[in-house]
Amino acid sequence: MSVKVLILTGYGLNCDYETDYSLTLAGAETHLVHINELIGDNRTVLKGLSDYHILVFGGGFSWADDHGAGVILASKLKFNMGDEVDRFVQDGGLVIGICNGFQSLVNLGLLPGFDNNYNERRVALVNNDCGNFIDTWVNLKINPESSCVFTRGMSDIELPVRHGEGKFFASDSDIEQLCSNGQVVMQYADQNGGPANGGPANPNGSLMDIAGICDPTGRIFGLMPHPEAFNNFTNHPDWILKKEALKRKGKSFGNTEGDGIRIFRNAVEYISSL
Numbered sequence: 001m002s003v004k005v006l007i008l009t010g011y012g013l014n015c016d017y018e019t020d021y022s023l024t025l026a027g028a029e030t031h032l033v034h035i036n037e038l039i040g041d042n043r044t045v046l047k048g049l050s051d052y053h054i055l056v057f058g059g060g061f062s063w064a065d066d067h068g069a070g071v072i073l074a075s076k077l078k079f080n081m082g083d084e085v086d087r088f089v090q091d092g093g094l095v096i097g098i099c100n101g102f103q104s105l106v107n108l109g110l111l112p113g114f115d116n117n118y119n120e121r122r123v124a125l126v127n128n129d130c131g132n133f134i135d136t137w138v139n140l141k142i143n144p145e146s147s148c149v150f151t152r153g154m155s156d157i158e159l160p161v162r163h164g165e166g167k168f169f170a171s172d173s174d175i176e177q178l179c180s181n182g183q184v185v186m187q188y189a190d191q192n193g194g195p196a197n198g199g200p201a202n203p204n205g206s207l208m209d210i211a212g213i214c215d216p217t218g219r220i221f222g223l224m225p226h227p228e229a230f231n232n233f234t235n236h237p238d239w240i241l242k243k244e245a246l247k248r249k250g251k252s253f254g255n256t257e258g259d260g261i262r263i264f265r266n267a268v269e270y271i272s273s274l
Contacts, residue, residue, distance in 0.1 A: 002029045003271045006052040010034040011073070013100065015059035018228040025231065025257065026264035027272075028054070035073070039080035048081070049088040053271045057101025059162075059226055069125065069165040070103030078108055082119075085110070089118055092274075094267050095220040096150060099163055102212070102222035111222050112174070112183055113215030123170040123178075123213070125224070129205030133164040136203055137237060138225060140211055141189040147218030148185045149270045150263045156193055157259050158236065159225035161203055161211075166224045168206035168213075175208055186212035186223055227260030 005028045009016040020030045031052070038048070049055060063072035077085060089095065089110065097105035102125060105111045109119045128134055138161050142154045170178070178184050187209040188196040196202035196209045204224070212223030233239050235258050246252055 001272055003027065003054065003268045004052045005030045005054040005056060006049065007032050007056040007058060008035055008038075008101075009058070010036060012062045012064055013058050013060035015098065015226065015228055018231060019056055019058045019098070022228040022231045022261055023054075023056070023264050023268070025261050026268045028264070028268050035076070039076060049084050049093070050091070052088075052093070054094040054096070054267055055085075055088060057095070057097035057104050058228070059099035059101060062100055062104065065100075065165070068103075068107075069163075070100050070105075070107050073100075074104045074107035077104075086118055089220065092219065094149060094271065096263075096267065097220075097222040098226055098228065099161075099166075099224055102224055103165065105220065105222045110220050111213055111215055112178060113217075113220060114174075114177060114181075116216075118215070122174050123168065125165050126167045126169050127165050128163070128167055128203070133162070134166070134203045135162040136160065138203060138211070139189045139191060139193065139201060140186045140225060141193055141195075143182065143185055143187070145182045146185045146214060147182055147216070148214040148221050149218045150214075150221045150266050151185055152266050152270075154262060154266075156189070157227075157262075158230070159227055159260060160229050160235075161225050163204070163224060166204040166206070168204075168208075168210040168224075170207065175210075178210075178213055179208070181216055183213050183216060184208065184210055185214050185221065186210070186225070227263040230258035230260035232256055232258050
């Protein structure tokens with residue numbers, strides 16, 4: 001079965017080509033679709049969302065983050081096709097939101113999706129504690145108890161983050177519910193895989209070191225780090241060092257794919273198995 005993926009593009013979403021490339025490597029049939037093709041009177045997309053299996057909200061700065069990161073994108077989609085997005089979710093489609101996409105998902109209310117309610121905003125991604133834009137690589141530990149489709153079989157990963165509004169924030173009760181439901185998928189970790197505990201390894205001050213969450217079904221996933229930016233081993237800042245270390249042992253990189261592809265391949269394999 002051909003797994004069809006709709007990747008949103010346009011108005012400042014600038015990670016679309018890397019995301020397209022990554023999903024193609026993962027075995028999907030990808031379609032880059034400008035937002036204007038989905039909304040308004042001049043809609044040109046075939047059958048809309050129902051023609052796809054996976055919907056991707058990629059990274060970037062949609063509408064220049066005016067009025068807040070992901071706010072305008074979320075508002076336009078909710079106003080023009082909120083019912084269609086809800087149907088896509090209820091019919092079993094997969095949704096991933098990366099960085100600006102994660103911000104859009106929480107503004108739409110698709111996450112956290114408590115009690116099958118995908119229209120209520122309960123959590124937020126706010127300004128980094130440092131007050132600055134951050135561009136760095138982070139260590140992430142992945143919750144093995146999470147139902148997240150995208151991280152099955154994964155325990156840890158290194159990925160880059162690049163954002164100004166990435167601090168995960170929610171009420172104590174909602175964070176407790178996220179944890180008890182297994183909806184906390186990724187947390188920032190130190191170099192040994194231990195909890196960041198809000199320290200330097202947590203680049204934005206996210207509560208509970210949260211880097212990514214899913215809905216209760218595990219089919220909607222939002223994360224601040226960029227898996228599409230680790231599509232090849234040479235994306236990693238230490239790739240030359242690692243290559244030389246392997247060379248001295250008489251070994252070489254057996255697979256040139258970056259670890260970020262695993263997240264997309266999990267989604268493709270999930271759909272293919274249905």
